[in-house]
Amino acid sequence: MTAMKYVAFFASLLFICACDSANNGDDAPPVYLESMFEVDADVFQSATPKSAAGIHFGTAALRVWPVSLVLTANLILPAAVTHAATQVEPVFEDGAWRWSTSTSNGQQSVALNLSATPASPGHDWSMLVSYSDGANQITDFELFTAHTENNGTEGNWHLFIPNGDESRHVLDAEFNKDSETDKQLSFSIPDDAAQNAGDSVTYTEDGDIRTFTWVQVDAEIDTYVEWDDVTGVGSITASNYNSGLKACWDVNLDDIVCAN
Numbered sequence: 001m002t003a004m005k006y007v008a009f010f011a012s013l014l015f016i017c018a019c020d021s022a023n024n025g026d027d028a029p030p031v032y033l034e035s036m037f038e039v040d041a042d043v044f045q046s047a048t049p050k051s052a053a054g055i056h057f058g059t060a061a062l063r064v065w066p067v068s069l070v071l072t073a074n075l076i077l078p079a080a081v082t083h084a085a086t087q088v089e090p091v092f093e094d095g096a097w098r099w100s101t102s103t104s105n106g107q108q109s110v111a112l113n114l115s116a117t118p119a120s121p122g123h124d125w126s127m128l129v130s131y132s133d134g135a136n137q138i139t140d141f142e143l144f145t146a147h148t149e150n151n152g153t154e155g156n157w158h159l160f161i162p163n164g165d166e167s168r169h170v171l172d173a174e175f176n177k178d179s180e181t182d183k184q185l186s187f188s189i190p191d192d193a194a195q196n197a198g199d200s201v202t203y204t205e206d207g208d209i210r211t212f213t214w215v216q217v218d219a220e221i222d223t224y225v226e227w228d229d230v231t232g233v234g235s236i237t238a239s240n241y242n243s244g245l246k247a248c249w250d251v252n253l254d255d256i257v258c259a260n
Contacts, residue, residue, distance in 0.1 A: 122149035
């Protein structure tokens, strides 16, 4: 059974993402915000035609925008099932908060079981998925695990997908949100992955300033992009571009000499 079949069915459950709170059994931990995993790269989808922009901006756009889209695609399925599961009231049993729900559509059926186990500190999360369509079936497949602290504003997260009768670890994330205008988010591919092993993307928000760091291990390429989300002014520093020197653009996306 291919992963695409899972995506096609679970996409119908798409609502929102989520997961932590006080470390006790009195109140269910709140779900973390879907925005925690968002990479705000809208400046690179500017109304200004890329052909009219300078080469520095264009080079940065061709690295930041496609990578952010790939990351978003990997989050669609876990976001859908997490939101679907948390539409029911949780119960505290066997030492954990549990959200359980199921649905069916003809021969297709799916059951979702999300759990949050109090840890010290924070909570440990697990999403179990069961699926059947008459010809294929999985039972209690662990789609992701996570650990959150500080009311879900910081933690880590690990994504898995079915691979025949086995589970394949495909993506890790660490996140920290200090305030509404201050966020750090990093994604990494496991070292034992078949492709792009060890590659990572780190994205930060500090007020209006955004940064994007992409490390490609096998290709030996490091890319750092920084921009102002309001003005669009920014720069790119990459080991395989402009002799590794910082390259800048202005509010009109034209190439300029960097100030420093």
